[in-house]
Amino acid sequence: xxxxxxxxxxAQGDAHGDPLDAAQERRVRxxxxxxxxxQADLPDGVQQVRLRLLERAAKGYEAPRDVSAWxxxxxxxxxxxxxxxxxxxxxxxERLASLRQHEHPxxxxxxxxxxxxxxxxxxxxxxxxxVVVLRFYADLPVRSIAQELGVPEGTVKSRLHTAVRALxxxxxxxxxx
Numbered sequence: 001x002x003x004x005x006x007x008x009x010x011a012q013g014d015a016h017g018d019p020l021d022a023a024q025e026r027r028v029r030x031x032x033x034x035x036x037x038x039q040a041d042l043p044d045g046v047q048q049v050r051l052r053l054l055e056r057a058a059k060g061y062e063a064p065r066d067v068s069a070w071x072x073x074x075x076x077x078x079x080x081x082x083x084x085x086x087x088x089x090x091x092x093x094e095r096l097a098s099l100r101q102h103e104h105p106x107x108x109x110x111x112x113x114x115x116x117x118x119x120x121x122x123x124x125x126x127x128x129x130x131v132v133v134l135r136f137y138a139d140l141p142v143r144s145i146a147q148e149l150g151v152p153e154g155t156v157k158s159r160l161h162t163a164v165r166a167l168x169x170x171x172x173x174x175x176x177x
Contacts, residue, residue: 027138032079049071072140073134076134131163
């Protein structure tokens with residue numbers, strides 16, 4: 001049975017034949033959002049993940065062992081790509097958007113913490129931000145992250161350690177924790 005047929009059979013419950021179920025789509029949206037993709041661009045990001053999954057099937061590649069993990073990694077890569085393009089084109093625009101967020105704090109401790117963590121994530125190098133989002137927000141185990149990214153588990157652990165240390169320092173520097 002072809003990969004496309006298996007995917008179609010799996011999606012029969014969905015009237016549109018969507019290769020991503022509702023839970024996978026929510027996970028992809030979360031990974032994109034936590035990766036710094038603006039809310040307005042999230043639907044495009046989800047569509048890109050769907051397209052890549054369908055292209056993979058059309059090329060005759062085997063379906064990913066864990067579609068949910070594969071989709072989360074693709075979403076993380078898309079978020080990294082978005083950041084690279086954004087930095088090249090609108091470095092000043094990102095800074096202004098960050099300043100606007102500071103003008104309207106909600107006053108709740110959780111909102112302050114969330115904003116500080118988001119800023120901290122934004123300042124991490126792409127590879128570190130990617131593993132933090134995949135590990136803590138997409139809830140992927142280190143082994144899955146390593147397999148999907150094609151790097152050793154030790155590299156994932158090292159990036160996580162360095163990123164968490166930097167985030168912790170940032171939160172203390174901002175006096176959030």
